[in-house]
Each structure stands twice: as structure tokens, then as C-alpha cells.
Amino acid sequence: xxxxVAAASDMSATKRATPSxxxxxxxxxxxxxxxxxxxxxxxxxxxxxxDFKTQGQTGLPVYCAADGYVSRVxxxxxxxxxxxxxxxxxxxxxxxxxxxxxxxxxxxxxxxxRQYAEETFRIDIEYAPGDIPVSRxxxxxxxxxxxxxxxxxxxxxxxxxxxxxxxxxxxxxxxxIKDNVPPEVRAVxxxxxxxxxxxxxxxAFHSGPHLRDSFTAWGxxxxxxxxxxxxxxxxxxxxxxxxxFIVDGDTVYRRVIDEFDFDRSRAVNTLVEYGDVVRDKxxxxxxxxxxxxxxxxxxxxxxxxxxxxDRERTYKCEFxxxxxxxxxxRVPFSIVGKESxxxxxxxxxxxxxxxxxxxxEEGGAVVEIPAGMLYRDYLFAxxxxxxxxxxxxxxxxxxxxxxxxxxxxxxISLPVGNDVIADKRxxxxxxxxxxxxxxxxxxxxxxxxxxxxxxxxxxSVMADTVAxxxxxxxxxxxxxxxAVTYKISDNLSGIDTYRGEIDGKWALMELDGxxxxxxxxxxxxxxxxxxxxxVVLTVTDACGNSSTDTRTFTW
Numbered sequence: 001x002x003x004x005v006a007a008a009s010d011m012s013a014t015k016r017a018t019p020s021x022x023x024x025x026x027x028x029x030x031x032x033x034x035x036x037x038x039x040x041x042x043x044x045x046x047x048x049x050x051d052f053k054t055q056g057q058t059g060l061p062v063y064c065a066a067d068g069y070v071s072r073v074x075x076x077x078x079x080x081x082x083x084x085x086x087x088x089x090x091x092x093x094x095x096x097x098x099x100x101x102x103x104x105x106x107x108x109x110x111x112x113x114r115q116y117a118e119e120t121f122r123i124d125i126e127y128a129p130g131d132i133p134v135s136r137x138x139x140x141x142x143x144x145x146x147x148x149x150x151x152x153x154x155x156x157x158x159x160x161x162x163x164x165x166x167x168x169x170x171x172x173x174x175x176x177i178k179d180n181v182p183p184e185v186r187a188v189x190x191x192x193x194x195x196x197x198x199x200x201x202x203x204a205f206h207s208g209p210h211l212r213d214s215f216t217a218w219g220x221x222x223x224x225x226x227x228x229x230x231x232x233x234x235x236x237x238x239x240x241x242x243x244x245f246i247v248d249g250d251t252v253y254r255r256v257i258d259e260f261d262f263d264r265s266r267a268v269n270t271l272v273e274y275g276d277v278v279r280d281k282x283x284x285x286x287x288x289x290x291x292x293x294x295x296x297x298x299x300x301x302x303x304x305x306x307x308x309x310d311r312e313r314t315y316k317c318e319f320x321x322x323x324x325x326x327x328x329x330r331v332p333f334s335i336v337g338k339e340s341x342x343x344x345x346x347x348x349x350x351x352x353x354x355x356x357x358x359x360x361e362e363g364g365a366v367v368e369i370p371a372g373m374l375y376r377d378y379l380f381a382x383x384x385x386x387x388x389x390x391x392x393x394x395x396x397x398x399x400x401x402x403x404x405x406x407x408x409x410x411x412i413s414l415p416v417g418n419d420v421i422a423d424k425r426x427x428x429x430x431x432x433x434x435x436x437x438x439x440x441x442x443x444x445x446x447x448x449x450x451x452x453x454x455x456x457x458x459x460s461v462m463a464d465t466v467a468x469x470x471x472x473x474x475x476x477x478x479x480x481x482x483a484v485t486y487k488i489s490d491n492l493s494g495i496d497t498y499r500g501e502i503d504g505k506w507a508l509m510e511l512d513g514x515x516x517x518x519x520x521x522x523x524x525x526x527x528x529x530x531x532x533x534x535v536v537l538t539v540t541d542a543c544g545n546s547s548t549d550t551r552t553f554t555w
Contacts, residue, residue, distance in 0.1 A: 039257030040239030049157035077513030081146025096157035101144025195219020269405035290376035349381030400456030
């Protein structure tokens, strides 16, 4: 949708029209409470749906929202874990049901058949309209905690079938969810750009009893606010749907999150002071838009949303926050203009335009930044840092600032200065979070490690020569339980593949990425009972190191 300027007191005027025919069934037959709402600002993405609580348990029946057909089934150790996508042609919608414990029989049978045929747990299957038709209220599966879930719940998306944009499911389910609690404000902030706040070129924050205190400022500044929505019957915090900022009665900024394009989901980082997120994991929402304007369909702003404080007077400001149910919180405060000296902007580097591509070389490292990967014009710096950390096979390179968000991938290439390992697969490109290295998927080419990365930061080359750990879990009980369980982990490059066989036949071992747990329940249709079975599990990391565990048990 595209926002237009409307009276701040009528924020509902920005709501997207809901198709009247889309009377979607609730997916659970329990009272609906949320653990997460649509559009929440999360690490590098917007939350794409509603997280329905499942009373702290797994295995609740999950029902189809409307007539349609299963168009996609996804199984993965991460993300949604197990997910069913249902297309509803008459409504022009797609509903998605994620983190499932299991699928219904009609969905599970063809999915499992494909997994065995392709000998893979992780699978992404698209189905034609006539393959698995489903009706409103039909069982889709059972709720779970699969994938990257932080606890038992049902994640549900509603998407536009044509654009594939994520839509706010609250447009369809608000009548089933009680909410009379307004958003809660934690702090108000003022960030200097070419200016000062309270006499200094650093941000200032007001919270608690000082929340509505005045700031003093001079020059260009950006207001910010840390706030969450709340709901009746829960202690959870949620994302704020509507945010407006007003100065002297005029709307400077308005934002509504009720639809988004997945291709621009990383632009969530432009809605907040990203440096605060990186340093403190603090999601302070700001009114400033970068030059690239990636979210113009969500945002109206006067200019770029910043304020020019250039008169010694009082600027009367107000944040207005509102949720889907119309609960509203107002936060008035003032900015007092006080003429002050504005320091020259600090920093050295090369000024890059957001809409141009660049290839930059420094100290042997090469960085390629495609056009559009920067959200704003940016003063870029890259340097070789000495000494390199212990255990590295290259210099340490500081590439940009980790506090500057990227819209997508850039390419980096580092020379392997200490190229002494014969098996080049063992080299691993790493990014440092403080002193802790984490692996980046890369490739060795002609004495260099190359990779696509989506964050600035400190990079170097290490080696992974250690095989993954494979630990059988209570193997003495496998026969009694008819189930095989392992824990697998890796020290650096990460698990790449695994293969489990029982009696020489591939076994569908399911991986929980959160815990590194591999589990397999023997099927009497595939394996004979009452005999001794041989299990062979081989796990390989991203640098080609492998571990194999072999053992027998009677079932």
C-alpha cells in the first residue's frame, strides 16, 4: 500500500482494505493468544505472521483456514521447520502454517515418499492444484516447536497470492483476539546527525519518570522511541503497528506495517538506529529515512524525517503509537533550540553513493559492493589490522562498520597469506563478533578465500581440521523405544551434510537445528522387528571433515 498524509488522530485511515469474502477459520480450537504479532522488528527481517500460543504444549490440531489446495510443503532443521502452504484461489490468498510437529496423513504420505526417494530430510516440494485439495476446517497437521522456534506455538502467515507479499493476519482474526492494552513506551531518544543534543554530539535518552523531559539541541537531529505493543491476557511484548511523529502540530513521519515484500525484509534495519541494535540489542525506532527509501509503501515522511533545529525556541513534539485494535499511547515532549557549536563530522574513508557499484582494494583484500546494497551514501573505510588473531591464515581485515546495515550481499576476497594447508577445503572464512569467530560460507580460489556476505565487519581466514562430534543418546534404550537419537555438533565451519543408514538402507533421520538432535523412529513397514540392526551415521562439516558412528541394537 502507499500512505497518504492524513490527520494523526485518524491513523486507521491508513489501513489496507480487507477482502470482505475472506472469512478465514481460526487455525486452532482454543482461545487465541499471541506470542508474536505481524511486522515485529526482528534480526534482519520483519515477522511475517502471527504466532499463536498453544498453551505451552505441542500436538494440538491445526485446521485449514479456507477451501484451497496444498501448494507447497517445506521441511527444514531451521526456519519454519515443518510448514504447509495452502493456496486459496477464490480469495487470492495463501495461508502458511509453520513450526508443525507433524503433517496430516494426506500431506505426510507424499512428502515422506519424496524424502525417501531423494534421500533427504530437508525438502521443499511444490504441488499442483489437483494434487492435495483441502477444505475449510480440514486437519493440516499438529502444532509443534520445529525449526527456529523459541517455544511451542503455531506460526501463521496470510499472503497475497499474486504479489506474494505478507499481509497482516490480524485483519482476519482481530475479532477472535481480545486487546484493550495500549502500546508501552520504554524510552524516547534524540540522535544528532550534523548537530548536538544536550550540548554534545552524542545521542540522549529519556526514560522512566524523565520520559517526557525536554531535550536541548542544535542542527540536524533524528527523534527515536523504544516501545512495544501489549495485549490483554499475556505478558508478551509485540511490535507496534502504527507510529506517527508530530512537530508543532504538523506530521513529520507516519509508519504503518500491515504488508511487506519479502525481498525488502532486510530494510527493517532502516527503521531503527541500527548501531544500537548491534551494540546493545536495543530496538530504538527512528523517524529518519535513508536516501534509498526502501520502504516508501510503509512510510510517509516530511523530507527525510529528520528535524533541523535552527531557532532558539521550543519545538513541541509528540509520538503517537497505536495497535490494530485502536489502543493508543501519546508521548509529548519538547526540543529546546539552543545555539551551539557543531563539531566537524569525524571519520575518514571513501564516500560511496548508495546507487552506484564499487570495487575497492586495500592491503590485498578486495571488496565488491553492487549498486543498491547500501541504503544511504556512506563513508566507507577498509584496513588491514595487525596483529591478526591466533590461529588465522591471513591478515585480519576491517571492512566497513558492523553498525552500517546492508540491503543484501557484497563480495569479499581475502588473500591466504600463510597458505600451508594441502587440502584447501579446510580453509574457512570467518567473521568476528568481538573475539569470537563465526564461519561464513566461502570458497578457496587461487590462494584467496572468496565469499558473499551481508554484513560489514572484521574478517580473516581460519582452518577447520576437526571432525564433527557425533554422540549417541542412550543407545541402550534404542531397542526398547524403537527410536534412534544422536547429538551432533561442529567446532567452526558448521554441519554441512549427514547420512544415516540402518541395515544398509537410508534412514530418514530428522534434525532439530536448535539442539543438534538427530532422531529416527523405526517403521515396521521398512525394517523388520525382533532382529539385530546395524546403524551407521556419517556427519560432515562444511570443510569436508567427517565423523562416523557405527553400532548395533535389537528391536
